[in-house]
Amino acid sequence: MSKRQIRLGAFVPGTSQHVAGWRHPQARPQDSHNLKYFIELAKTAERGLFDAYFLADVPVTVDPDTTPDLGLNGTFSAGLEPVSLFSALAAVTEHIGFIATASTTYEAPYNLARKFASLDHLSEGRAAWNVVTTSGSVVSKNYGINDALLPKERYERADEFIEVAQKLWDSWEDDAFEYNKQTGQFFTGEKLHPPRFKGKHLAVHGALNIARPPQGYPVIVQAGQSEDGRELAAKYAEVIFTAQQKLEDAQAFYRDVKSRLIKYGRHADDLKIMPGVSIFVAQTEAEARAKYDELNAYIHPTLGLNLLKQLGGFTEDLSQFDLDQTLPEHLTQAQNGASRQQLILEIARKNNFTIRQLYQWVASARGHWTLIGTPEQIVDQLQAWFENEAADGFNILPPTTPASLDDFVDLVVPELQRRGLFRTAYEGKTLRENLGLKRPENQYVLEKRHTSQAS
Amino acid sequence: MSKRQIRLGAFVPGTSQHVAGWRHPQARPQDSHNLKYFIELAKTAERGLFDAYFLADVPVTVDPDTTPDLGLNGTFSAGLEPVSLFSALAAVTEHIGFIATASTTYEAPYNLARKFASLDHLSEGRAAWNVVTTSGSVVSKNYGINDALLPKERYERADEFIEVAQKLWDSWEDDAFEYNKQTGQFFTGEKLHPPRFKGKHLAVHGALNIARPPQGYPVIVQAGQSEDGRELAAKYAEVIFTAQQKLEDAQAFYRDVKSRLIKYGRHADDLKIMPGVSIFVAQTEAEARAKYDELNAYIHPTLGLNLLKQLGGFTEDLSQFDLDQTLPEHLTQAQNGASRQQLILEIARKNNFTIRQLYQWVASARGHWTLIGTPEQIVDQLQAWFENEAADGFNILPPTTPASLDDFVDLVVPELQRRGLFRTAYEGKTLRENLGLKRPENQYVLEKRHTSQAS
Ligand SMILES: Cc1cc2nc3c(=O)[nH]c(=O)nc-3n(C[C@H](O)[C@H](O)[C@H](O)COP(=O)(O)O)c2cc1C
Ligand SMILES: Cc1cc2nc3c(=O)[nH]c(=O)nc-3n(C[C@H](O)[C@H](O)[C@H](O)COP(=O)(O)O)c2cc1C
Numbered sequence: 001m002s003k004r005q006i007r008l009g010a011f012v013p014g015t016s017q018h019v020a021g022w023r024h025p026q027a028r029p030q031d032s033h034n035l036k037y038f039i040e041l042a043k044t045a046e047r048g049l050f051d052a053y054f055l056a057d058v059p060v061t062v063d064p065d066t067t068p069d070l071g072l073n074g075t076f077s078a079g080l081e082p083v084s085l086f087s088a089l090a091a092v093t094e095h096i097g098f099i100a101t102a103s104t105t106y107e108a109p110y111n112l113a114r115k116f117a118s119l120d121h122l123s124e125g126r127a128a129w130n131v132v133t134t135s136g137s138v139v140s141k142n143y144g145i146n147d148a149l150l151p152k153e154r155y156e157r158a159d160e161f162i163e164v165a166q167k168l169w170d171s172w173e174d175d176a177f178e179y180n181k182q183t184g185q186f187f188t189g190e191k192l193h194p195p196r197f198k199g200k201h202l203a204v205h206g207a208l209n210i211a212r213p214p215q216g217y218p219v220i221v222q223a224g225q226s227e228d229g230r231e232l233a234a235k236y237a238e239v240i241f242t243a244q245q246k247l248e249d250a251q252a253f254y255r256d257v258k259s260r261l262i263k264y265g266r267h268a269d270d271l272k273i274m275p276g277v278s279i280f281v282a283q284t285e286a287e288a289r290a291k292y293d294e295l296n297a298y299i300h301p302t303l304g305l306n307l308l309k310q311l312g313g314f315t316e317d318l319s320q321f322d323l324d325q326t327l328p329e330h331l332t333q334a335q336n337g338a339s340r341q342q343l344i345l346e347i348a349r350k351n352n353f354t355i356r357q358l359y360q361w362v363a364s365a366r367g368h369w370t371l372i373g374t375p376e377q378i379v380d381q382l383q384a385w386f387e388n389e390a391a392d393g394f395n396i397l398p399p400t401t402p403a404s405l406d407d408f409v410d411l412v413v414p415e416l417q418r419r420g421l422f423r424t425a426y427e428g429k430t431l432r433e434n435l436g437l438k439r440p441e442n443q444y445v446l447e448k449r450h451t452s453q454a455s
Numbered sequence: 456m457s458k459r460q461i462r463l464g465a466f467v468p469g470t471s472q473h474v475a476g477w478r479h480p481q482a483r484p485q486d487s488h489n490l491k492y493f494i495e496l497a498k499t500a501e502r503g504l505f506d507a508y509f510l511a512d513v514p515v516t517v518d519p520d521t522t523p524d525l526g527l528n529g530t531f532s533a534g535l536e537p538v539s540l541f542s543a544l545a546a547v548t549e550h551i552g553f554i555a556t557a558s559t560t561y562e563a564p565y566n567l568a569r570k571f572a573s574l575d576h577l578s579e580g581r582a583a584w585n586v587v588t589t590s591g592s593v594v595s596k597n598y599g600i601n602d603a604l605l606p607k608e609r610y611e612r613a614d615e616f617i618e619v620a621q622k623l624w625d626s627w628e629d630d631a632f633e634y635n636k637q638t639g640q641f642f643t644g645e646k647l648h649p650p651r652f653k654g655k656h657l658a659v660h661g662a663l664n665i666a667r668p669p670q671g672y673p674v675i676v677q678a679g680q681s682e683d684g685r686e687l688a689a690k691y692a693e694v695i696f697t698a699q700q701k702l703e704d705a706q707a708f709y710r711d712v713k714s715r716l717i718k719y720g721r722h723a724d725d726l727k728i729m730p731g732v733s734i735f736v737a738q739t740e741a742e743a744r745a746k747y748d749e750l751n752a753y754i755h756p757t758l759g760l761n762l763l764k765q766l767g768g769f770t771e772d773l774s775q776f777d778l779d780q781t782l783p784e785h786l787t788q789a790q791n792g793a794s795r796q797q798l799i800l801e802i803a804r805k806n807n808f809t810i811r812q813l814y815q816w817v818a819s820a821r822g823h824w825t826l827i828g829t830p831e832q833i834v835d836q837l838q839a840w841f842e843n844e845a846a847d848g849f850n851i852l853p854p855t856t857p858a859s860l861d862d863f864v865d866l867v868v869p870e871l872q873r874r875g876l877f878r879t880a881y882e883g884k885t886l887r888e889n890l891g892l893k894r895p896e897n898q899y900v901l902e903k904r905h906t907s908q909a910s
Contacts, residue, residue, distance in 0.1 A: 029634040033576040061664040074641025081573035087542035088577045110597045118536035121488040122543045142565045144658035179484040184755035186529025203599035209516040300639035
């Protein structure tokens with residue numbers, strides 16, 4: 001068996017991952033709806049031999065009624081739909097996979113299964129679906145639903161959704177289509193399998209109107225950290241995108257999820273855990289730190305304070321205090337007991353951060369692990385996680401697009417390769433082949449085989 | 456003003472339009488899920504200066520429980536999803552527009568508006584949405600709905616759907632995004648307009664998460680012939696795809712729909728009526744007829760008889776009769792009074808068709824106008840419809856892909872150009888520009904202007 005190597009996802013929104021990344025001199029927010037720009041980004045990622053390009057998605061945007069800093073917080077306000085963008089990129093790339101996010105709460109299985117099968121055909125086997133359940137009643141109002149499903153129900157629905165999506169992808173056996181010009185037989189009737197699915201939340205009667213995807217199913221990716229999220233991942237996911245800040249936490253998560261696989265008849269290798277990591281890299285540590293400071297200086301104070309207030313769970317208006325002093329005493333006590341608030345207060349205390357430094361830290365990391373340093377320093381860290389049961393790979397979150405993606409490809413990838421931790425050429429043609437995942441068999445073919453063996 | 460010219464849509468499924476088109480020696484049904492093949496087709500259509508590539512779509516396929524000739528009737532069994540396919544084609548073409556069919560009955564407005572806006576951005580203004588209401592309770596079962604909406608309700612929902620889709624596309628004014636790196640202002644708050652829509656069937660609260668499409672709205676296309684369908688078209692459609700067999704019927708339809716525009720404050724030029732036409736063309740009439748006969752000979756008798764039975768509304772099994780004799784006497788009387796049945800019986804009588812000839816006629820035309828002849832003969836007919844208030848253009852349905860598309864581009868297009876009926880180069884960059892349609896203003900900008908003029 002070949003040596004275990006790091007898998008890499010490029011999590012690269014057109015407008016940058018860092019809230020102020022778009023203000024970087026090289027950033028091109030004006031190109032955030034421009035295909036040519038995304039072609040450049042995809043080609044850079046492909047040059048860096050990334051397994052996949054990853055796009056998040058939530059069917060909602062900022063709202064005048066609920067966004068206090070309207071106009072400042074634009075990073076995720078608007079953008080291209082992932083499956084259509086990736087379809088376009090499939091036409092002009094050769095190797096890189098495409099992980100598109102789509103919600104089990106706000107789509108119909110028939111439509112979602114169809115579009116992902118389509119992307120898998122268009123890309124000749126490079127599609128992946130990041131299964132999200134999409135929290136929040138704000139989103140549900142965009143679908144005419146007044147009350148969002150409870151988290152529990154969202155995950156129940158997600159479970160049914162993946163089950164029926166897999167049935168839909170199995171509608172046609174791989175060799176169902178004969179295209180026999182001599183006999184006039186277009187397909188073999190016995191190789192067509194409508195799902196006839198009736199669940200608690202979903203029902204689908206007929207077969208999918210597209211041939212089985214080249215990969216069998218697109219790769220199933222999952223992002224969700226709760227108990228229900230982990231269980232769903234253990235049952236179905238082949239890649240997990242997770243937010244982990246510390247080695248020990250990442251290890252605990254890694255072991256917990258991997259240990260859940262057995263009861264679903266799965267092997268630890270069937271699931272690749274890939275935490276997100278935001279990287280500021282340069283030839284010297286000072287330069288890397290300067291890149292970090294530069295982006296943070298671009299954070300508009302109004303925006304930074306709002307993010308700090310929101311994520312930290314503060315109730316008072318923070319702009320009344322001197323931003324270059326530490327948090328006033330009465331705010332340094334836990335306010336709502338949430339783990340994120342505790343983390344923020346702990347960071348403030350430990351680093352003796354001023355309010356400005358604190359909001360910069362909050363706004364910059366946004367829940368993800370952040371590394372600042374030389375290529376060697378960065379790779380030391382990645383290697384430690386990779387070799388100590390904390391990660392099978394990483395989703396790289398370049399803080400500013402395109403500069404930090406270029407930096408990663410030009411500086412970090414060679415160092416990973418030098419240490420034998422990363423490929424020097426794509427191994428396979430499909431995303432599954434590159435990730436080292438097997439192609440799932442058609443469930444109806446398996447069934448037939450079992451039935452015929454039993455009789 | 457420049458001379459009025461014919462608009463052309465290329466209605467080209469990968470597996471051919473004619474039920475047996477895929478059996479033609481040059482047909483490539485095995486490539487029907489292959490992007491490279493569609494790139495060739497799109498480039499041929501672009502070489503022919505077509506306004507748009509048109510794809511139908513219904514979220515359903517053949518079913519073992521209801522398809523008697525399972526395996527033979529494959530033409531529309533499986534294929535790529537139109538918006539993702541067109542997104543890929545957008546990356547490798549320059550001029551041709553893309554008309555994707557999507558259903559108002561089985562999609563959510565937020566998702567549909569997003570993906571069409573996305574396609575319009577990816578193609579830099581070449582997207583169109585063929586609005587269909589999708590008949591049939593068979594489809595609804597794929598969405599967990601047991602009873603399909605009544606036609607009346609489907610059209611009510613469609614009307615609300617287009618209204619709210621337009622509001623979603625207007626969420627952001629054209630110049631809403633400032634991307635001002637100096638001030639940190641990403642967008643102008645006052646230029647964001649969430650729809651806050653509450654209808655009888657649909658509700659959407661928040662703004663769309665994508666910038667306004669380059670064309671304002673994608674071009675709105677409609678295909679539906681009923682009273683409700685015509686009214687919807689008169690209110691919103693900019694192109695109609697219609698099935699008309701005779702000049703007089705086409706003229707009646709044309710005048711009827713155009714006369715309905717006035718009450719919506721619209722001009723006759725704001726709507727292009729484009730009937731479908733299936734064309735068999737060759738340098739001599741005999742050769743063209745041979746092409747027609749060749750395809751018809753490929754129709755499997757079982758399939759042909761089933762189509763004849765179904766479309767003709769017969770209750771008896773037709774395979775018990777001699778296929779090379781005319782219909783037995785007792786079947787030549789009207790059975791259900793439907794207009795399609797009457798048309799079929801009339802054709803049989805007039806041409807003294809044998810049963811085989813009759814099913815060939817039924818299976819081949821499938822409700823669309825069919826022309827067989829030399830380029831001059833074909834263009835004579837098209838010109839007659841175009842110059843006599845029956846059509847503003849045509850959706851060309853090549854019976855077999857790719858051969859009949861090549862034939863049209865190589866033989867008919869030059870003849871159209873010779874007579875000055877068709878462009879010799881694309882006029883504009885966007886589909887609207889090529890079709891001669893205006894770019895719609897943002898409704899909220901219009902509102903502001905009216906309010907400020909009134910005060
Ligand atoms: C790393 C990460 C990325 C996520 N990306 C998305 C996304 O792009 N779109 C979305 O709707 N939800 C996204 N989510 C939210 C999850 O789908 C889920 O709704 C949320 O995490 C709540 O579920 P949980 O309690 O299991 O974590 C993401 C979650 C995580 C942890
Ligand atoms: C020329 C033509 C093309 C059509 N194409 C589609 C299609 O691709 N998908 C679909 O679901 N319905 C399609 N329809 C059906 C219409 O959307 C509509 O459901 C049907 O015509 C019934 O409505 P009507 O009674 O107004 O004609 C088409 C109809 C016509 C006339």
